[in-house]
Amino acid sequence: MTTADDGNRSPKTGLFSPVSMSRVSQVIVDRVKLLIRDGELTPGDRLPSERDLCEQFGVSRVTIREALRVLEASGLVAVRVGARGGAFVTAPSTERLGEGLADLLSLSALTAANVTEARMVVETSALPLIIERATAEDIADLLRLTDEGQAALDAGTYDVGMSAAFHVRLAECAHNPALTMLIHSFHGPMLMSLREAKVSAPLMGRQGSDEHRELVLAIQSRDLATAEAIMKAHLRRTASRVDG
Incomplete structure (x- = not known):
């Protein structure tokens, strides 16, 4: 995160030296990444x-x-114009880091069954943290998402993206940046698995939406056993509708 006085900070100098390789720009990118990693x-x-x-x-x-374009696209540098502009080191957001992982997952030979199995491990294991750390604002957001899902089902406009959004927001309730990044990276593969499950059983959206609400109510009551039972049943049903 940058601060209001970024424009007054002196440029970091003396950290770089000449390079001579075929893909010079990538060498520079790697050098800057190393300097960031080393502090x-x-x-x-x-x-x-x-x-x-x-x-x-x-x-x-x-x-x-x-x-600089590569570094900016990676979320490591922000380039600003003007008298107080320049290239500033930034802290990449959880969403940006998750997008990078998502690209790797989406380009790999994952099946919907692989994704659902991984979700079973990650999302169920996250529930103790969610039960412990979910705030009133978190609960309100989750209930709002379930209301929107129910309304979309009634209107015939429900999309599996709404289910994926619920699960991403649910993971955020653990207030663990690493877990949030991991779930964000699963967003694309999660949509793929949910779409395959929907094709297999198109009428299951209502049941899934009901389980979302039951899960939120269990979290609100700090009832871990019930939350785990609902989550396992919810994900197992998705697993049963995708190919292995």
């Missing part, structure tokens, strides 16, 4: 100007701009 660069730090980076790395401005 030499931290969120809010401003990188040297393009001209200074060119001199320090011994490359052209085109190469520097390409590297």
Whole structure:
């Protein structure tokens, strides 16, 4: 996260040296990532100007701009224009990190059964944390999502994306950034498995929506045993409707 006085912070200099390889821009990206990992660069730090980076790395401005585009796309750098602009180190959001994992999962040879089995392990194991940490605001959000799901079912507009959104928000109730990132990464594969289950049993949306509400009420009552029973039954039914 950047701060209001980012524009006044002095650029971090003396951290870079010339590179000479075929994919120079990737080498620069890797060098910056390493500096961030080692704590030499931290969120809010401003990188040297393009001209200074060119001199320090011994490359052209085109190469520097390409590297900055990659870093910006990765959520590691924010490039701002203007008198107080420049390239600033940022802390990538949970959503951005999750998207990266989601891309890897989506491009791999996962089956709907693989995804549902993994969800059984992760989402059921998260329930103790959710029961312990869910706030009144969390409960209200979950109940709102179940109300929206019921209304969509009544109107004939329900989509499996609403179910996936509920499960992502549910995981967020554990207030564990690593778990939230993991569930965000599962969003695309989760949609794939839910769509396959819907094709297999198109009338099960109502039952699933009812279970969502029952699960929220169990969490609200801090009833772990009931919440686990509902979650297991909920996911097992999805598992039974997808191919192994």
